[in-house]
Amino acid sequence: MRPPLALLQGTVDILVLKALSFGSQHGYGISRWIRERSEGALGLEDAGLYQALHRLERRGQVTASWGASENNRRARYYELTAEGRRALRAETGTWRQYAAAVFRVLDARQAEG
């Protein structure tokens, strides 16, 4: 197994927003979802994940409330706000453009012009 890739801070935010776009979830659920979707390739520390969640809460992009988990324990559930959805859309777009641009450079076969 290759060592996980280190993540930039903004990237954590967008991953968290994406994880929440399917419905409300607690921190552990988000952590597991990201690990499964990325097949463990992203070296996301849970501490960073929670910091991102609380930061997004302060920015008003997610709200938090206590609820009962699947095994009936008290868990803190996060939910996207309208503001969060907007942020996710915008960030996703930026990411795609960024990645596409990087790939266009990397995929170049020969120096042109």
Added chain:
Amino acid sequence: MGRIQFRWPWRKRTDIGIEVDEEVRFHLDMRAEELMGDGLSRTEARRQALAEFGDVEGARVTLGRTDRATEVARRRRMLAEEWWRDVTLAVRSLRRAPSFTAVAVLTLGLGIGLSAVVFSVVNGVLLRPLAYPDAHRLVTLWQLDTQKGEREKPAPANFLDWRDRARSFTQLSAAIPYGFDLRRDGDPVALSAFLLTSGFLENLAIQPIVGRLFLPEEYEPGGPKAVMLSEGLWRTRFGADPGIIGQTLDFDYPYQVVGVLPAALDYPARADIYAPRGFTDQDRTLRVQTYYNVVGRLKPGVTMAQVRDEMDRIGADLRREYPVANARVTVPVLPLLDHITGTVREALWVLLGAVALVLLIACVNIANLLLARGLARRSEIAVRAALGAGRARIARQLLVESGVLAVAGGVAGVAVSALALPAVIHAAASAGLPRVESIALDGRVLGAAILATVVTALVSGLVPAWILSSGSDGLIVRGGRGAGQPAGTKRAGSVLVAAEVAIALVLLVGAGLLGQSLRRLLSEDLGFATDRRLLLTAHFWDQFPEPAQRAAFMEQVLGRIEVLPGVIAAGAGSALPLSLEGSEMDPPFGVEGRAYEPGQEPTARVTYVTPGYFAAMRIPLLKGRLFEGTDRAGGTPVVIVGEAMADRIWPGEDPIGKRISGRFRGPPVVREVVGVVKDVRHTGYGEAPRLEYYIPHGQTPFGSMTIVVHTAQDPSALLRPVQKEVWALKGDLTFSGTESMESLLAGTLAVRRVILMTIGLFAGMGAVLAAMGIYGVISLGVAQRTRELGVRMALGAAPSSLKVMVLRQGIGLAAVGIITGGLSAIGLSRLMASLLYGTTPTDPWSFAAAALMLGVVAALAAWVPARRATRVDPLVALRSE
């Protein structure tokens, strides 16, 4: 997934810590369980979960910090939302009652607007520093004659002694009024001027806009002759040409123009020309003529108390050293600003107090309206209370409503004041108020308006909020119109109205006292006529250096003027009543057959007059004779004395034939009293007659004379003809002042009139607002007692008795207000004692008039709803429930 929605209104610091711990623990437990499901041992799973998490402790700290910030922001947002909700609620509910809102905003707008206007005047005239740098260190020095109790301008020799001895000032300086005659094309013009001692311009920190200040040698007597022009003269007469510097202007001697002084130089007054003034040994002997305007700049660190001490000491020394001239002279020191604002100071503070009272009445009125409105809405309030709104919440809602009204009123008020200010400045300027150019809506005025708005919101909102919210305990949800109003509301309404009446009474008493003072002043006999009198002042010392020439000139000029068509009489005097022109002389004199200790001689005002002067001024002769053409040089020296002097010097004796000796100007001359005339109030109304005597111009031909012409019609129409007669004799003579006696007289009372009119206006507004208050409370009472009134009528009560019942209620309210207002006025009117003349602050006439007026207004205000009470139809009233 059954989640329990649960949220504290807000989380405390400890709550946040606990929640963060719980969240982290939940995560670690879940992950460990998952890893154990993958086959790891409990310790191994635990270890890996921790490792994956990273820095648990660090995360706890940062998460706590982030949450606390989130919490603060959330609380702030909630609060803002709540306020915003209250504001929109208030706006909506006010829009549903447009007439109430219009009345309230108008009342408050007027109250706040007037307050802002008056405050901007107070701010501009009294509070803003003078336009000179570090103006708070500028002071003026005076001579106070402790016997006459009059503040005089200092005499040259005294000024020089102060300048040499005082240590508190960087340099003591003086400005001396003077005149230059400019003879160019057209009519010769008299230019106003000041001679400045060295240090005057430096004290005021004035820099020339063109050219330079005077050089030290130009201040030396016999040094080069230099002048500086005022900015005004430079622009109007010389087209703002910088080339004027270095040119020579021909006055009595050729003077070189060295600079132009900015218009900012306005003390002691604006003038056209400034020239340097040095001193000769002769100046050190002049202690009787007083005409210097003395300005000093305090050295840094010197306090007013210190400089006053020093000048007291120097004054005492000079009293000892010059027991004749300075026997009773002390040296008061005044901040320059206080001197310039002078008597206007008290008047403006009184005006500010008065406008504050008007605003207070307006607030009380709004409080009353809000209370009445709250009553109409009390079921709505009760419903809100029943739905869980606490008393504080409801009180706040009501306060927000008064706040919205106050803010609207404040905005309207600032608009009103911005619109009114130019007119007010114009009125203030024409009344002769000082410093009107610094009146403006500046930051301080806006701040005061905002403060007034906040106070307005609280004063008009607190009482209704308190009372209405106290009745909000869910008791009267059902209460329809028929339910009686809560006792507290009724009492509060009555108290508020009584308070309005009381404040209005205070204002009316103030206006009454001022009116009474003005009446007393106007009823005084000035001792001379003021209507249709044209005044022209000329200085002709230089044109006619010989005394005989001056006497002959005056005689010829008056001879020509007397025969002009439209002239009834003409004469001339060296210093006329009301006129600022001419020098005042108050020298000591001796009386034949009496011996006075040095310094104990009586003093009297001296005027040099032509024979026709008394007729032209209509000063009546009481005894003996007036001057005649034969009273000239070479004849027996004669004198005419005023009534007060005759009574004081020769009580019970016939003054005719008595002799006095004047020691003013030249060797003592013994003069024989030939007549007694009525006394004259020289500075206008309000001045006590002083000792004075008159000397014939033919015997002492003074060179600065004011010609007074009694005309048949408008005096201004004769200005040109009279000037032409003078110029026919002496073509280059100029007049330093041409006025009518009437405008001079009006000027002496202008400020008083403006203050009286303003306070009268405020008192009127107060009375109208109080009447509105009475009307409101009584009509509300009648409306709510419709049923009771109906029952009474059904039981046979006469409509007139119902009317009396309602009327009595209104008058009772007014009576309570009038009595409390009267008592407050007794205390408050003392504050305006300095504005009163011949009237005590407790003048019963003013109190009675104010009380009567308010009583009538109250009766009228109550009469309208009282009439309505008699029209109640018993059947309708009984069914109305």
